[in-house]
Amino acid sequence: MIIGVDVGGSTTKAVLFEKGEVVGTAVSRSAEDPVTSISGVLGKVLSDSRTDLANIEYVAVSGGRSRQLPSSVLNLGVRMVDEIKSIGVGGLKLAGAKEGLVVSMGTGTAIVWAREGGRKVTHVGGTGVGGGTMVGLGRKLLGISDAPVLNEMAKRGDARHVDLTVGDIVGGTIGTLNTDMTASNFGKLSGAATPEDIAAGILNMVAEVVGEIAHISASGVGTTHIILVGSLTKLDYVSGKTLATLQSLGREAMIPKLAEFNVAVGAATEASWGT
Numbered sequence: 001m002i003i004g005v006d007v008g009g010s011t012t013k014a015v016l017f018e019k020g021e022v023v024g025t026a027v028s029r030s031a032e033d034p035v036t037s038i039s040g041v042l043g044k045v046l047s048d049s050r051t052d053l054a055n056i057e058y059v060a061v062s063g064g065r066s067r068q069l070p071s072s073v074l075n076l077g078v079r080m081v082d083e084i085k086s087i088g089v090g091g092l093k094l095a096g097a098k099e100g101l102v103v104s105m106g107t108g109t110a111i112v113w114a115r116e117g118g119r120k121v122t123h124v125g126g127t128g129v130g131g132g133t134m135v136g137l138g139r140k141l142l143g144i145s146d147a148p149v150l151n152e153m154a155k156r157g158d159a160r161h162v163d164l165t166v167g168d169i170v171g172g173t174i175g176t177l178n179t180d181m182t183a184s185n186f187g188k189l190s191g192a193a194t195p196e197d198i199a200a201g202i203l204n205m206v207a208e209v210v211g212e213i214a215h216i217s218a219s220g221v222g223t224t225h226i227i228l229v230g231s232l233t234k235l236d237y238v239s240g241k242t243l244a245t246l247q248s249l250g251r252e253a254m255i256p257k258l259a260e261f262n263v264a265v266g267a268a269t270e271a272s273w274g275t
Contacts, residue, residue: 004268024049088114090266157196211245
């Protein structure tokens with residue numbers, strides 16, 4: 001058995017792997033010290049799955065803060081895995097695919113083209129628009145920085161009260177754009193917009209940007225298979241709007257089970273190939 005860990009800035013995620021399959025998961029809030037973060041999540045995944053530390057062969061780690069870790073934690077060897085590689089390998093593993101564009105929706109958004117079952121991985125690009133954008137704007141505009149709270153507020157609001165649509169500007173369709181599509185995010189914002197409307201506008205903007213960039217990236221690499229992963233996929237307003245944006249552009253995408261554990265799954269999978 002091995003454990004894959006994604007050491008992030010706000011949360012640390014772990015997956016317990018047995019014979020190449022996920023048999024346990026855990027999430028804990030990240031501490032200032034990454035060693036404390038990984039020690040905590042390791043203890044949690046072992047406790048939740050009722051697994052003894054002696055059964056673990058090693059820990060495969062990835063994520064933004066993984067480089068600060070020592071070569072061993074809790075007397076377990078630590079194997080570092082490149083984060084871009086983990087995104088691509090994890091996305092294909094979770095989707096059961098051999099090839100695809102993996103869109104990692106986290107604090108920002110990373111886009112990775114993986115093929116040959118993850119043996120070849122290319123960092124296509126990405127955008128700084130993501131969960132961090134959502135939380136930052138929510139804090140500044142609404143005094144709320146809790147992502148699930150913003151998501152629930154957005155579901156009660158209407159982004160059309162803050163966004164200019166194609167119909168607002170031209171009164172009809174233009175090219176491939178229908179009247180309901182966004183022409184300018186926050187282009188209609190006024191004092192009449194409710195906090196729920198503003199939340200909807202923030203999350204809608206993030207989802208549309210991610211969807212558009214995923215579409216352009218898929219066209220660039222010549223793939224039709226788009227896989228959405230990362231923490232933002234757990235927010236149904238954001239994931240729904242992202243899927244809708246892609247669909248409006250003639251694209252289909254999927255969100256696999258355990259999508260939020262993508263990097264941890266990719267790290268464990270990639271590390272196991274070298275054993």
